[in-house]
Amino acid sequence: MRRAESLLLRIAVYGAVGLTLAVLGLLMLEILRQGLPRLSWDLFAWSYSSENQSMLPALVNTLTMTVLALAMAVPVGVLSAVYMVEYAHRGNRFVRVIRAFTETLAAIPSVVYGLFGLLLFVGRLHWGYSLLSGALTLAIMILPVIMRTSEEALQAVPDAWREGGFGLGAGKLRTVFRIVLPPALPGIFSGILLSAGRIIGETTALIYTAGTVAQIAGLRQSGRTLSVHIFALWNEGLAQGEAYATAAVLLVLTLGLPALSARLSRRSGHGGGKRR
Amino acid sequence: MSQFRIQNLNLYYGSFQALKGVNLDIPERRATAFIGPSGCGKSTLLKTLNRMTDLVEDCRVEGKVLFDGKNILSRLTDVNTLRRRVGMVFQKPNPFPMSIYENIAFGPRTHGVRKKEELDELVERSLTEAALWGEVKDRLRKSALGLSGGQQQRLCIARALAVQPEVLLMDEPTSALDPISTARIEELVLGLKREYTVVMVTHHMQQAKRVSDRTVFFLLGEVVEAGDTERLFSSPQDARTGDYINGRFG
Ligand SMILES: Nc1ncnc2c1ncn2[C@@H]1O[C@H](COP(=O)(O)OP(=O)(O)O)[C@@H](O)[C@H]1O
Ligand SMILES: [Mg+2]
Numbered sequence: 001m002r003r004a005e006s007l008l009l010r011i012a013v014y015g016a017v018g019l020t021l022a023v024l025g026l027l028m029l030e031i032l033r034q035g036l037p038r039l040s041w042d043l044f045a046w047s048y049s050s051e052n053q054s055m056l057p058a059l060v061n062t063l064t065m066t067v068l069a070l071a072m073a074v075p076v077g078v079l080s081a082v083y084m085v086e087y088a089h090r091g092n093r094f095v096r097v098i099r100a101f102t103e104t105l106a107a108i109p110s111v112v113y114g115l116f117g118l119l120l121f122v123g124r125l126h127w128g129y130s131l132l133s134g135a136l137t138l139a140i141m142i143l144p145v146i147m148r149t150s151e152e153a154l155q156a157v158p159d160a161w162r163e164g165g166f167g168l169g170a171g172k173l174r175t176v177f178r179i180v181l182p183p184a185l186p187g188i189f190s191g192i193l194l195s196a197g198r199i200i201g202e203t204t205a206l207i208y209t210a211g212t213v214a215q216i217a218g219l220r221q222s223g224r225t226l227s228v229h230i231f232a233l234w235n236e237g238l239a240q241g242e243a244y245a246t247a248a249v250l251l252v253l254t255l256g257l258p259a260l261s262a263r264l265s266r267r268s269g270h271g272g273g274k275r276r
Numbered sequence: 277m278s279q280f281r282i283q284n285l286n287l288y289y290g291s292f293q294a295l296k297g298v299n300l301d302i303p304e305r306r307a308t309a310f311i312g313p314s315g316c317g318k319s320t321l322l323k324t325l326n327r328m329t330d331l332v333e334d335c336r337v338e339g340k341v342l343f344d345g346k347n348i349l350s351r352l353t354d355v356n357t358l359r360r361r362v363g364m365v366f367q368k369p370n371p372f373p374m375s376i377y378e379n380i381a382f383g384p385r386t387h388g389v390r391k392k393e394e395l396d397e398l399v400e401r402s403l404t405e406a407a408l409w410g411e412v413k414d415r416l417r418k419s420a421l422g423l424s425g426g427q428q429q430r431l432c433i434a435r436a437l438a439v440q441p442e443v444l445l446m447d448e449p450t451s452a453l454d455p456i457s458t459a460r461i462e463e464l465v466l467g468l469k470r471e472y473t474v475v476m477v478t479h480h481m482q483q484a485k486r487v488s489d490r491t492v493f494f495l496l497g498e499v500v501e502a503g504d505t506e507r508l509f510s511s512p513q514d515a516r517t518g519d520y521i522n523g524r525f526g
Contacts, residue, residue, distance in 0.1 A: 089333060160370035164432070166331065167366070168383040168439060169359035178382070183373045 028251060035248025038241040048214035053242040055249065057216045058229035061131065062253075064217070065210070065225050066199045068135035069142065074192060076139075077146030084147075085154040086176045106144040113141045114208035122209055129222035134210025138202060142195035149191025153184035193257050200254055203227045226250045279304040279443060279473040280325060285339035287320055289332065294320045296497045298339070302490075307469040309484035309505065310477045312494030312520070318477040321494075322445050325475065326362040327355045360387055362443040363436035368452050369428035371420035371435075376403075376412050379420045379431060383439035398438050406434035407464050426457025433464065437472075444468060446476040450483070462487050481521055485509055493517045 045054040088095040117137030127133045165175030217223025233243035280302040287295035310318040340347045380399045403409040408430040450458040492502040501517045512518040
């Protein structure tokens with residue numbers, strides 16, 4: 001009986017893993033199979049036209065959008081986490097409210113963020129459809145993720161190290177930033193990369209806030225990112241092959257992120273003998 | 277000369293009173309051992325001496341602790357300066373996740389030492405004082421977490437010495453170590469007490485006998501008896517001290 005049970009369990013576990021890998025593999029293979037043959041230099045022309053269907057402006061916008069949104073959300077998110085873990089008193093009511101609030105924020109669908117951005121940034125503040133409106137909307141969207149992961153990373157740092165710092169007469173600030181923060185960085189980075197993934201993959205919230213113009217956009221101009229570009233190409237129905245090719249590029253780009261993250265955490269994790 | 281004079285000290289964790297009317301002098305450049313059953317307040321009193329008790333949120337202290345004639349419990353005390361002068365070594369070795377060199381240099385840097393030659397010299401001197409220099413001089417840039425438990429504890433002692441304190445507080449510094457590492461630390465303390473005031477919590481009575489000049493026996497938050505180590509162990513004046521050192525409880 002025992003043996004049969006464990007065999008069954010084993011089959012279930014391997015089955016689940018196999019299924020996951022198969023689905024993932026199929027998905028990637030299909031996109032690459034459809035997309036790679038359609039890649040051409042035209043797709044990387046400096047500006048977009050309905051002849052070349054270039055994804056280059058969208059690629060540039062994706063990078064700008066990612067950098068902008070992260071630049072806004074990371075400092076706020078990480079510093080809030082530092083406050084909540086290191087400075088606030090245990091059981092602080094305010095902190096508990098913020099925590100509950102961020103958890104709720106994390107569960108809100110992105111279309112709601114999009115509408116919020118549309119009403120506030122595009123409309124009320126008259127920024128129009130622009131990278132700025134989009135980036136700020138996405139920054140709000142990823143803030144809970146950054147806060148949560150940073151908080152967890154800080155909480156994982158043993159108190160013994162904090163005591164060691166205080167015991168040497170290093171004040172709160174020095175102890176937090178020189179002793180506690182460095183070992184928490186790999187965890188914080190992984191939250192940032194997760195957020196970058198969400199930014200790169202976002203469409204709905206951006207259509208309402210950054211718009212869909214296929215140009216290399218400045219802060220106050222409308223510009224589509226790669227995901228929005230794919231969505232637009234597919235919807236127009238005239239260049240679905242190019243949509244696949246773009247998706248293949250996006251896929252490669254996003255697959256690069258976890259690899260990068262693994263690399264970073266290997267470099268700075270586990271004792272970090274090299275850190276200054 | 278007394279390094280610390282503790283007067284009518286009461287300490288509360290919330291509504292629980294952990295120290296009750298403690299009066300105690302701790303002599304300069306001697307080793308003082310705190311003994312007593314666990315939970316009797318030894319660590320608490322030790323942490324009061326460098327205000328590490330501040331880190332406990334609902335901790336309240338009454339009375340006086342005079343250090344250098346000044347009451348360190350006063351709100352005017354600069355705790356960072358106090359903790360530079362009164363260093364601490366913890367029960368479990370807690371080297372920072374940095375290189376051996378950086379571990380030692382952290383304290384001096386905190387207190388304003390910037391010059392590389394000066395730091396290099398402090399690092400070598402502290403590691404030598406902690407009897408660790410020979411073992412690590414070729415791997416100063418390697419992570420401190422790669423050292424053995426005993427080496428880590430000596431590193432923590434060196435780290436505390438690097439800021440040139442006057443007092444070294446040690447809370448059961450050998451309880452996480454093997455007998456050989458323990459012996460090395462005890463030997464080290466015997467040397468250190470010539471230069472520094474050492475206050476050491478221990479649950480080993482043999483250890484107190486071996487390293488300390490004075491012993492303080494605690495019970496349920498009170499100091500039952502304090503005196504010269506030899507005298508306290510050979511002819512305890514309080515019956516409870518006798519019971520404890522003869523292993524009748526705790
Ligand atoms: N942070 C704290 N909060 C509440 N009670 C504490 C705290 N630290 C210690 N105590 C209590 O105070 C008493 C003395 O503790 P401690 O000084 O650690 O004893 P010892 O070091 O002699 O074993 C114990 O009853 C312990 O439970
Ligand atoms: Mg203790």
